[in-house]
Each structure stands twice: as C-alpha cells, then as structure tokens.
Ligand SMILES: CSC[C@H]1O[C@H](OP(=O)(O)O)[C@H](O)[C@@H]1O
C-alpha cells in the first residue's frame with residue numbers, strides 16, 4: 001500500500017494542514033498498535049503526503065503516552081521515505097527567540113521508560129545514531145524556511161534538541177544544566193520518534209518552532225501552555241507555508257539519505273535463526289535483508 005514518500009508529523013498547535021487537498025482519512029493498523037490518530041492522506045503542492053497529528057487532533061495524548069512505534073510503522077506502511085517532524089520547543093539560548101525556527105542536528109535523550117526500538121523478541125539490531133537527523137533533509141527544511149523571508153523570524157541551522165520526559169516543564173536547575181551543556185532547544189517528543197524513524201530507514205528532520213524561553217530567562221515569564229499555544233497560533237501559518245515549500249522541494253529533488261540503508265550494518269542476529277513470528281512482525285523493516 002505505497003501511498004506516498006513524504007510524511008509530516010504535526011506537533012502541538014499543528015493538528016491539520018489547511019492546504020491539503022483531496023483528503024482521505026486512513027485508519028492504519030500496525031503490529032505495534034494504532035497510531036495517535038487517523039493518517040490524513042492529501043495532496044500538497046501536487047504531491048501526495050501523509051499527515052499525522054502527533055498528540056491526536058484533539059491533543060489527547062501526553063508525550064509519555066504517544067504510540068511512537070505505531071506512528072512510525074504506520075508511516076512506513078504508507079511508503080514514507082522522508083519524515084518532517086514539526087515540534088514546539090523552548091529556547092535554551094538568548095539568540096534563539098520565540099517565533100524563530102530551528103532545524104536541529106543533534107539530540108540529547110532525557111526521556112524515561114519509553115520503548116525506543118522495534119527490535120527484540122529474538123532479533124537484535126543496533127542502528128548508528130551519531131547523526132540522528134538526515135543532513136540532506138535538514139538542508140531542504142532550512143532552505144524552505146529561508147525562502148519564505150519571514151519578517152523578524154530567524155532560521156537557526158543546527159543545534160541540539162534536549163528531549164525531556166515531561167509532561168511538567170523543566171525546573172530552573174534543569175534548564176540551566178541543559179544550557180551549560182550548550183543545548184539549543186527543549187521538547188518532549190522527538191525521541192524515540194527519531195530513533196524509530198532511523199530503524200525504519202526513514203529520513204527524519206525536525207522543524208522546531210520556538211515558543212518560549214523555557215524558565216531560565218530573567219526577562220521572561222516561565223513557560224506555560226498558554227504561552228506556547230499563543231505563539232504557535234501566531235506561527236502556525238508560517239509553519240504550514242514552510243512545510244508546503246519543503247514538500248515542493250522534496251518532490252522536485254528528493255535527496256539521498258544514509259537513513260535509507262540504516263539497517264544494512266545494524267542487524268546482529270542471523271535472521272535465518274530468528275523467530276518466524278518476529279520476522280513477520282518486522283517484515284516491512286527486514287524485507288531488504290531477509
Ligand atoms: C504544549 S507545550 C508542550 C508540548 O508541546 C510540544 O509538543 P510537540 O513536540 O508535539 O510539538 C512538546 O514536545 C510537548 O509535548
């Protein structure tokens with residue numbers, strides 16, 4: 001059921017893409033359960049894409065409750081090879097201001113108790129994750145932002161996204177610790193999402209939409225949901241335009257990606273000796289290697 005090569009996961013405040021045409025809602029079932037919501041197949045800039053509201057269209061799922069494996073596997077089942085992750089983040093740097101956009105190139109995992117792999121049950125794999133974001137896809141996203149010439153909005157290329165567990169926001173001690181590490185932005189959802197995309201050999205890049213200065217900045221109030229949503233609403237149209245331009249560029253010239261062969265040197269178990277049930281469950285991921 002190859003429907004599209006391009007997937008979009010909309011984060012907080014981005015629960016739909018207004019520009020999507022010829023919409024079809026698809027309830028996708030996966031071996032890892034149901035995704036956060038129906039996948040919305042539609043045409044954007046003449047290209048078929050799959051859109052998923054990360055928290056559900058009514059924002060009913062906490063970061064800790066997200067069915068990360070089902071979300072990524074569902075995208076894989078639809079044929080997705082490039083995944084754009086839109087995410088609301090807090091800024092950890094003075095120069096990264098609310099409403100700016102960041103295309104990170106690194107993550108620090110501060111999540112707890114999240115299942116971060118499709119593997120196990122008799123099949124062991126260790127993907128390379130030194131460069132967790134697809135460099136070539138990240139360039140397309142960054143160029144798409146720059147092309148919009150958004151007034152008073154800066155695009156920051158590169159940077160480190162700290163992924164915390166949540167749902168409570170950070171303490172000042174945590175926020176300043178992350179700043180001392182040189183991290184750029186903070187969110188609650190891009191891991192294990194990016195790890196699972198890599199295991200699924202899907203190129204992944206984040207469009208991080210800065211909504212606040214978290215709780216460290218002496219001249220700004222501590223982050224609240226109201227603050228995040230208000231800034232997301234101010235930036236929602238810009239975010240959709242950026243995603244639309246990214247899709248246009250991707251469909252014109254899909255970049256190569258190391259992610260597309262991520263499992264080639266990662267599977268440790270001799271698949272001839274692996275449990276049949278697990279091979280069937282992971283069939284979509286393993287079909288090139290069996
Ligand atoms: C509403 S503020 C916290 C919430 O927003 C971000 O979600 P997403 O990454 O899906 O845009 C953050 O990760 C938290 O889930």
Ligand SMILES: Nc1ncnc2[nH]cnc12
Pocket residue numbers: 088089090091164169170186187188211212213214215223228
């Ligand atoms: N300050 C913050 N911390 C974690 N996730 C966020 N999403 C938006 N702002 C955030």
